[in-house]
Amino acid sequence: MGKYLVNLPAVTGRRLVIALPLIWLSVFFFLPLVETLQVSFTSPRRGIPPYEPLWGIGDDGFFTNFTTGNYALLLQYWSDYFGPAFNSIKLAFFSTLVCLLFAYPMAWWIARSNEKWRTILLVLVMLPFWTSSLLRIYALIGSLNPNGFINAAGLWLGLIDAPIQMMQTDFSVYMGMVLTYLPLMILPLYAVMVRLDADLLDAAADLGGSGVQIFRTIILPLTLPGIIAGSLLVFIPAVGEFVIPALLGGPDQLMMGKVLWTEFFRNRDWPVASAIAMLLLAILTVPIIYARYQDGRDAVAETPNPKQAEAG
């Protein structure tokens, strides 16, 4: 009894700590998700909100407007949606890859700097977030334009004879994506790298590991959680990104985000838009959940079996 009384404040404190983010998540994440799911199973109407209620209790008792028509529509016109979905995933995938290639050495360098410099460098990484993302993209447009800063400088220095077409190309789109999402990749990588004990690297070198071997056997496996976290942080929002490709890319690249926007705001067909959103969510989360599941199984499988002879 006495034990309970003593522990009571600690337990309530702990519950409160867990409850606050839980309430936050359920109000601002889970409930809207349920709402979107509901909307994806109703039909549109003229009015506010622009869709029929999924269910309710009217004069004739319980009624429902449940329909799978929106998903059937997506299935029927799948080829119209497949292209944008493929474009979005391709863009997100390569943006993530390029971000990783740039962020990994940067994060490593920051994590290995002395403490005074680390803070300054981290602030520099986050500094672009202090201005509007749209503003940064317009600044990029200003530099990449045929008569923009880079071309002007190149011409003036005599490096080029005519302006290079950089806008409305893959180059400009990926420039925009990497500029926007790079910090999201650097920060989780930095977080795992700064915790990486330098003695482990010395120990590996002392035991005869070359630079490449140390990277492969020590650094890479120990920074893998950061790579995964950073990749998810970049990939997930990048799939839904449509501002950057719309502003920096050519007209031929239709993105999923743009399709969603059109359905919501141009066609005012919220149920179909919700269905697209749910499908996109499924496409994104299923592989992640599967990867997590596989991860757990690998950890069990990786317990080394000495009888299993395999030269490595």
Next chain:
Amino acid sequence: MSMKLQKITKIFGKTLAVNDVSLEIENGEFLTLLGPSGCGKTTILRIIAGLENVTSGVVQLEGVDITNLNPTKRDISIMFQDYALFPHMSIIENVSYGLRMRGIGKTEREKQAAKWLETMQLSNTQNRFPSELSGGQRQRVALARALITNPKILLLDEPLSALDANLRIRLREELRKIHRLIGTTFICVTHDQEEAMTLAGRIGIMDAGQLVQVDAPRRLYERPKSSFVADFLGTISFVDGVVASRDKTSITIGGDLNICAACGDDLPVGAAVKLAIRPEKINLSRSKSGDVNEIEVVVEDLAYLGFATNYRVKTASGQMFKLQQQQRRSLDAPLSWGEKGYVHFDPQDVIVLRD
């Protein structure tokens, strides 16, 4: 000759971390570098391992200059302070890592690793991970991992400081046993003098980047060459004085206290000296006994330890002595606070220092 350091100096920015250190280490020796933190002992260890460059000086291993050799290519292993076991690898993978880096196949390297784990009595931990092991087990894994490549020298960086006090004493014995068993040269760095005294065949005392004295533990304690070493190892009382008279085998200092000390050195009359006496060499009694060195004192403070009593006594002129009295007969009434008594000590037990 296994290892030779010649005039090693290391400067970090503006700080002189290692200052002109020369040292020779025999094959199979267990040498400990002892000093307060920041004295440069770990830097020397890292220089030997090749993890740090020297500013000047030469490192030789069996007559070969290895000063600028990559750590990977040296036959030297290091055991890190917190053991630096790879957290994502099982124990057997950790131990066999050195062989893996040398391109030895999995079957062969795990066979050898298993043998080392057996030597370290860790066979049952093969498939566990470092986080699942106790501090003592981790230390033995780190030893096995460092020794599997058959290094000529094993460097140990504060090998026991990550452990709690009881375990430390047990693992000290274990380290000595392993050293005897495999016969590799061990060079150890520590700030714990008890650890250094019990582990090593020889101790090098370091102070502010310099190697002050290298000797067997007993000689360091009984015959320190400087007041730093005398003061650093154990407790000691210093008496400053000037040589008042001397004969062939001893000197006597004058002034407030007349102390006779055995001294074969050629110290002229009038030379300033510092005499030092260990607490257990001083005897405290109520009455005069007629010894050569006998000084009247008053008990300032005492601490009863059970097996002995530590006293701090003061002479009329203000000279302090720290001494330890073993009470052989339990019913003897010991001297108490404020009581008057006499301290005695043999001239042979007085250490004569010139700094």
